[in-house]
Amino acid sequence: xxxxxxxxxxxxxxxxxxxxxxxxxxxxxxxxxxxxxxxxxxxxxxxxxxxxxxxxxxxxxxxxxxxxxxxxxxxxxxxxxxxxxxxxxxxxxxxxxxxxxxxxxxxxxxxxxxxxxxxxxxxxxxxxxxxxxxxxxxxxxxxxxxxxxxxxxxxxxxxxxxxxxxxxxxxxxxxxx
Numbered sequence: 001x002x003x004x005x006x007x008x009x010x011x012x013x014x015x016x017x018x019x020x021x022x023x024x025x026x027x028x029x030x031x032x033x034x035x036x037x038x039x040x041x042x043x044x045x046x047x048x049x050x051x052x053x054x055x056x057x058x059x060x061x062x063x064x065x066x067x068x069x070x071x072x073x074x075x076x077x078x079x080x081x082x083x084x085x086x087x088x089x090x091x092x093x094x095x096x097x098x099x100x101x102x103x104x105x106x107x108x109x110x111x112x113x114x115x116x117x118x119x120x121x122x123x124x125x126x127x128x129x130x131x132x133x134x135x136x137x138x139x140x141x142x143x144x145x146x147x148x149x150x151x152x153x154x155x156x157x158x159x160x161x162x163x164x165x166x167x168x169x170x171x172x173x174x175x176x177x
Contacts, residue, residue: 010160017144021137021157022161029126032133033097035166036124038112045169048161050074064091067111088113100124118146
């Protein structure tokens with residue numbers, strides 16, 4: 001059963017070219033970290049409501065990458081139905097289970113980076129809180145305008161829905177173990 005106090009409890013702050021998103025999960029830090037580092041987890045929760053992950057290739061190590069496709073399978077989303085959005089992350093530093101540092105890009109199906117869309121330097125901090133985990137996602141953009149571009153694309157709503165999916169995924173894993 002989802003804790004209603006955690007739903008939509010994404011805290012966001014925008015300061016210049018920095019976007020900080022925070023959320024607390026009722027799951028141990030090691031499990032939340034695994035949910036971000038293993039394809040078998042990511043394909044179950046990554047992406048906003050109505051979107052699936054038909055492609056999720058991950059090489060989780062410094063210098064490795066995560067190449068994925070989000071596809072809209074929800075006919076109620078109108079023009080978005082059937083749309084694909086490709087992304088690629090290049091891992092820079094990993095300190096299990098505390099932190100993941102990577103650069104996030106928009107890409108195409110072959111993994112070529114989209115130079116017309118903003119890239120993000122992402123730091124994910126996983127903070128232990130008495131059996132719960134606080135996730136602090138800090139995104140640094142080249143400029144405030146680049147950050148505004150992704151905000152205008154629906155970043156806050158998309159991340160809220162994505163992390164809502166993660167809450168459900170973590171609950172399912174914990175109740176089945």
